[in-house]
Amino acid sequence: MTSSDAPVVRVEGLTKTYVPAPRWMRLLVRTPIKEPIYALNDVTFDLFGGEILAVVGPNGAGKSTLFRLLVGLTTPTSGLGLVFGHDISRSESTTRRLIGFTAADDRTLFLRQTVEENLKFHGRLHGMPDEVIASRITEVLEQVGLEQARERSGFAMSAGMRARLQIARGLLHSPRLLVLDEPTGSVDPIAAYGLIELIRDIAQREGVAVLVSSHRLEEIESLGKNVLLLDKGYVRFHGDLERLREQYDTNLAEISFVSSSAARTAYAVASNGFKEGVRVSLKDEVIEVGPREAVGKVILSMGPEARGISRIEEPQESLMELLARMYQSERGEGEEVDQA
Numbered sequence: 001m002t003s004s005d006a007p008v009v010r011v012e013g014l015t016k017t018y019v020p021a022p023r024w025m026r027l028l029v030r031t032p033i034k035e036p037i038y039a040l041n042d043v044t045f046d047l048f049g050g051e052i053l054a055v056v057g058p059n060g061a062g063k064s065t066l067f068r069l070l071v072g073l074t075t076p077t078s079g080l081g082l083v084f085g086h087d088i089s090r091s092e093s094t095t096r097r098l099i100g101f102t103a104a105d106d107r108t109l110f111l112r113q114t115v116e117e118n119l120k121f122h123g124r125l126h127g128m129p130d131e132v133i134a135s136r137i138t139e140v141l142e143q144v145g146l147e148q149a150r151e152r153s154g155f156a157m158s159a160g161m162r163a164r165l166q167i168a169r170g171l172l173h174s175p176r177l178l179v180l181d182e183p184t185g186s187v188d189p190i191a192a193y194g195l196i197e198l199i200r201d202i203a204q205r206e207g208v209a210v211l212v213s214s215h216r217l218e219e220i221e222s223l224g225k226n227v228l229l230l231d232k233g234y235v236r237f238h239g240d241l242e243r244l245r246e247q248y249d250t251n252l253a254e255i256s257f258v259s260s261s262a263a264r265t266a267y268a269v270a271s272n273g274f275k276e277g278v279r280v281s282l283k284d285e286v287i288e289v290g291p292r293e294a295v296g297k298v299i300l301s302m303g304p305e306a307r308g309i310s311r312i313e314e315p316q317e318s319l320m321e322l323l324a325r326m327y328q329s330e331r332g333e334g335e336e337v338d339q340a
Helices: 063-070 092-098 115-125 130-144 159-171 189-206 217-223 241-247 260-273 292-305 319-330
Strands: 009-018 037-047 052-056 078-083 099-102 177-181 209-213 226-231 234-240 252-257 279-283 286-290 306-312
Touching: 009 063, 037 063, 037 234, 052 063, 052 189, 052 217, 063 078, 063 177, 063 209, 092 099, 099 159, 115 130, 115 159, 130 159, 130 189, 159 177, 159 189, 177 189, 189 209, 189 217, 226 241, 234 241, 252 260, 252 292, 260 279, 260 286, 260 292, 286 292, 292 306
Parallel strands: 052 209, 052 226, 099 177, 177 209
Antiparallel strands: 009 037, 009 078, 226 234, 252 286, 252 306, 279 286
16 A cells, blocks of 8 residues: 555545525426435545545435535535545546546446447546547556457446446546445446456555445455445444444443342443443343443442353354444434343
8 A cells, every 4th residue: 555644535524415495496496305405414534545445324325425526526515625635616627637436327438339439538528638548548448357348339238347447437547536436336246346356456556545435345345444434424433344343342241230220220321321332231130231341331330239240252243234233323223121
């Protein structure tokens, strides 16, 4: 990995709000929006050269909105977004030349045209000389494994080949930042694996910074350690996946108490003391609680009323289970108390 002191992307408090049309305009503009919608809310992160940041979240989390803001397809309501030091709100044409962008589907391709014609058109949009376009087409097609499909039309290509063509198009003008919106969404797992390996190779070998979104959790784990979890426009987590696993540790401690009333008090302490990641259940004079920080708080709070403690080692959760429980916790959908 290669990274400089200055981030390739710096986002600070980035917010995008869609507001209803004024009353006088509603006769002219048909819109279902009746109250403000916060597509992104106070999003902050840095991305350096050679790094891959996987942006994850359910539908409507704000992933595509974030990407559209960075590439200049829409403007933020508030906050700061810098790409190589250029403000995304004021230097859209400059930042577009520095970014290679692929949309979440292939509707931006001209399917009646050949692979080469699609790439030539893209190069001319970026103001590249024809001789440079010709040499770069050969390079990027070899890079993405489409050198034998140069004269094939989009309609004659599989979904995986179209996905590779979109990446080739994004690489054509030699960007230093790739923004890939679900690049594997329409391809089979084997083709998706090849695309992920290609993305990792580009980041490591060329030092290109990569922002990539995906719904496939196995891809997220293979892309690297840097993850940004979005939900309803908010950042729920940013950092290393291993740190996320530690935060939402599933290894529970079983603590027994001198009475059921003491156990209920301990349950309340654990439930209220940790907003993020706490798991707790109650049965008679015993509670099960995790993570480790919550266990310590319960023991210190209850003192001699805590009678004993043992460890319950659970199998490590899959990433899907971990994220589902994390989102449930953030939305306040806690576990029910078992009073049987």
